[in-house]
Amino acid sequence: MMESLTFSIETLVEKVKEEIFTTFDVYNSFVSKSAYDTAWLAMIPDNPKKCDPMFKGCLEWVLENQKEEGFWGERDMNGLPTIDSLPSTLACIVALKKWNVGYTNVEKGLAFFQENAEMLLREKHQCLPRWFAIIFPAMVELAQETGLDVTDELKGVLSDVFLKKQQIPESEGDANDHHEYYPPLVSFPEALPSSCAIDREIVLKNLSKDGSLFQSPSATAYAFMATGERKCKEYLESLVRRCPRGVPPMYPMDEELIKLSVVNQVTRLGLVEYFNAEIEVILSEVYRNYKKQQCPHTMDANLEPAKFYKDSLAFRLLRMHGYNITPWSFCWFVHDEDILAHIERNSGYYMSSMLNIYRATDLMFSGEYELKEARSFSRKLLEQNMMRRNEEDGLIIIPNFHELVELELSIPWIARMDHLDHRFWIEANHVDALWVSKACFYRLSCLHNDKLMKLAVENYKLRQSIFQSELEQVTRWSKEWGLSDMGFGREKTTYCYFAVAASSSLPRGSVVRLIVAKSAIIITVADDFFDMKGSLEELRSLNDAIQRWDGKGLCGHGKIIFEALDGLVSDIAKKYLHQQGSDVTENLRDIWRETFGSWLVESAWRSNGYIPSMDEYLSTGMTSIANHTIVLPASCFLNPNLPPHKLKPSHYEPITKLLMASSRLLNDIQSYQKEQLDGKTNLVLLHLKGNPKAEIEDSIAYVKEVLDEKRAELLEHALMDNGSNDLPKPCRLLHLSCLKVFQMFFNSSNLFDSDTELAHDIKRGIYIPPENPIPIARQIKRGICMKEKKYSKVQARLIGGVGYQGRRSFNLQNFAWTATPRSVRRDNVIIPPKFKFRFL
Known part of the structure; x- marks a missing residue:
């Protein structure tokens, strides 16, 4: 299996390099197509007789890109149609009807609309976005003018949308009024009432240099049909030459932003190792441009969300790859009260930008207070x-955006x-909308390139197969040396391997993981022996043996620990001698001598009731946490590797000392209660003892403040x-991975001491292959009713989803389903009409 995966991956890498990074056809590979805008281009006649479409490719795209369920437009994370599918579907139906083609498509589209429009509108009636309230009524009217009766099924909900459109202030019609971010009404010419018919003067007044109206294909298409303006035609022809099969929601787009988004997607999918050279070319070009540009304290308000999104994305990627870039490249706005107020007033349009800014502030170095302010504001x-997700403020505009925010805010x-x-990101790769356009979402997605997505899945599976094999080796090794059967303490063989495998992107065959x-x-075993099992005499005997590196006289647990350690050190030294030609045996032993010595000191403190000073405790505790004992020997096998003299305690680099201190502080914050019961000291407890008037929360806050500073310094190093x-740099990044492991274990609780908390993550990381599921449970929640004739043959399976009835939730087990006109009841839960479930 591993050989076939490797061959498949190598083939896919070459194809992806050729299709994406060589030609870099960004619009057709990474920019989502807009069914709404493409339909408007498809409506344009080729000549005064109006008997043929001017852009036949757009009409063909409409014919070929109807979803199986009958709609055009967006899906959410669960594969269900979003509200933008309603105006998009109507526009596509009108385009097909205009040229008398696609009769089956028209019927399927009408059926979808009639079955689902009322439900979608009722679901969103209290938070309809402004753009929808402008466009949807116009599309309904246009469909009726074309001879399509689409209002019978809408009952009273349509009047709510028309009422909201009427309530949009007339003052928004001024294209130059940017007090609020909302695009002016003139950017929706196809949605204006006949009394506001667009004329040539209005077109010329608002025409961009490229011949477009606000870079909107649909608005420019309508303006051209209404006025015949030559510049509009030239813009549309240029657009179709670049995007012959479906057009984006905005054109032109910032191609540098698209390239950055490609790098971002490749990074998120775990494929950086295959495209390092290509990524470096893109980032070096972006960096050159950033060095040239001035601080953007003034900008067109219409471009602000895109500008913030791009600049914060560039900052994150450039800093992650070692470029010296200042935070002011994107967070200059934190000291501009007018812009801060503007963003808050129009927060719905800035949510993707704020999320990207928040992500960028993950890479905060020491003393970067402007990043702290940007992080606080964006959060x-x-x-x-x-909190406002159900209010009538238009904030719910991007599918599943709240799930993404929840992930980022809950786990740093x-x-x-x-x-x-x-x-x-493999399983949720289509959750990538940036911000809302007129009738859909701007998306920059690798989902449009099936080879890249297949490569990501295959690469993940290959790593899983490697991890499974290596975990078997480690488990066998632990058992052979007797470490997994000590009869005391924590058996963490799987935890230890999972942590290193999941935290870093080491080469496939790297011995570093092992x-x-x-x-x-x-x-883990030795620390537990010192903490809970060995007598002070036994601990001294073991430490003496380690210092002499001679196990004579040891017995029982001490002998097992020494022999396993001696075997590991010998194996590491032998590998290094074979690869590098020098002997590091004594260097490795010295690190372990230092570590065992610190454990004995702490045991003596506990036995004698000695309370050290905070400085004395931290000096010993940095060593006893033993992260340097893990990361330094392993770094000898990276490429380029750690110089052997850096293994000596007197030669530890600042980043190593910062890792040692940060890991100790993380441990102490989460374990002070347990260690207090065990009679051990802890930095939190020492601070509390030295400040009698302080509360425990004050001491925790103090340690966290010290931790934040050391963590920021380590990140910079x-x-x-x-x-x-x-x-x-590979050695420094391994230090960072080690810190991430400790942060994961001790982020909000002590996961390392739990036997079950990581079980699910371990299964998903090592054993269960990735998928891209479309849970049916969300369909139950929404109650979308599909025609029985379309879904009579459809069956689906869901493992562990969530269904809803009112505010009451229940868990679903495995089941199959078919369409049915009847409601069914199970366990006092009503399954909506059109769905019948057969529980397996």
Whole structure:
């Protein structure tokens, strides 16, 4: 299996390089097509007789891109139609009807509309976006003028939409009024009433240099049909030459933003290792441009969301790849009260930008207070958006946006495992809308390139097969040395291996994962022996043996620990001698001597009731946490590798010391209660003891403040080549991965001591292959009713979804379903009409 996956991946990599990075046809590979705008171009006649379409390719796209359910437009994360499908479907039906083609498509589209429009409108009637309230009534009227009666099924809900359109202030019609972000009404000429018919003067007044109306294909198409303006025609022809089979919702788009989004998608999918050279070309070009540009304190209000999105994305990617870029490249706005107020007033249009800004602030270095302010401001708006999701303010405009925000706000990037993040983006890759256009979403997505998505899935499966094989090796090794059957403490073989495998993107055949996992297993067993099992005499005997590196006289648990450690050190030294030609045995032993010595000191403190000072405790605790014992020997096998002299305690680099301190602080914040019961000391407890008037929350806050500073310093050392250390970057990134592991284990609780908390993540990371599911449960929640004749043959299976009845939730087990006109009841839960479930 591994060989076939490897061959498939190599083939896909070459195809992706050729199709994406060589030609870089960004509009047709990564920019989503807008059914609404394409339909408007398809309506344009080719000559005064109006007997043929001017852009036949657009009409063909409409014919070929109707969804199986009968609609055109967007799906949400669960594969269900979003509200934008209603005006898009009507526009496509009108285009087909105009040229008397696609009779079957028209029937299917009408059937979808009649079955689903009322439900979709009722679901969103209290929070209809402004753009929908403008466009949808106009599309209904246009469909009726074309001879299509689409209002019978809408009952009273349509009047609510028309009423909302009438309530839109007339003052918004001024194209130059940017007090609020809302696009002016003149950018929706196809939706204006006949009394406001667009004329040539209005077109010329608002025409951009490229011949478009607000870079909107649909608005420009309507303006051309209404006025025959030559510049509009030239713009549309240019657009279709670039995008012959379906047009985007905006043209032209910032191609540099598209390229950055490609890098972002490739990174999220876990494919950086295959496209390092191509990514470097893009980022170096972006960096050159950023060095040239001035700080953008003034800009066109219409471009602000896109500008913030692009600049924060560029900052994150450039900083992650070691470029020296200032936070002011995107967060200059934090000291501009007018812009802050403007963003808050129009927060619905800035949500994607705020999320990207929040992500960018993950990479905050020490002293970057402007990033703190940007993080605080963006988080505040994102949290407000979460709380206001049901209000009539148009904020719910991007499908499943709240799920993305919830992920980012609940678990910080520094505490998330890269491997599992890759899986999330593989399975949810279509959740990538940037912001709303007139009638759909701007999307920059790798979903349009099936080879790249297949590569991501195959690569994830290959890594899983490697992880399974290596975990078997580690488990067998632990059992053979007797470490997994000690009879006390924590058996964490799987946890230790999963942590290193999921936290870093090491090469497939890297021995680093095995070295780190085995070292962590020995540390866990030995630490538990010092904490809970060994007498002080036994601990001294073991430490003496380690200092001499001679196990004579040891017995029982001490002998098992020493022999396993000696075997591991010998194996590591032998591998290094074979690869690099020098002997590092004594260097490795010295690191372990230092670590065992610190454990004995802490045991003596506990036994004697000695309370150290905070400085004395931290000096010993940094060593006893033993992260350097894991990361330094493993770094000898990276490329480029760690210089052997850096293994000596006196030569530890600042980043190593920062890792040691940060890991200790993370542990202490979550374990002070347990350690207090065990009679052990802890930095939180020491601070509380030294400040009698303080509460425990004050001491925790103090330790967290120290941690935040050291973590920011470590991040800068890991990412930047600033001359403060001479470790190769792969070694520094391994330090960062190790910090992420500790942050994951101790982010909000002590996961390492739990036997069950990580079980689900381990299964998804190592055993269960990724999927891209379309849960049926969301269809139950929404109650969308599809025609029985279309779905009589459809069956689907859902494992562990969630259904809803009012505010009451219930868990669904495996089931199959078919369409039915009857409601059914199970466990006092009503399944809506048109669905019948057969529980398996």
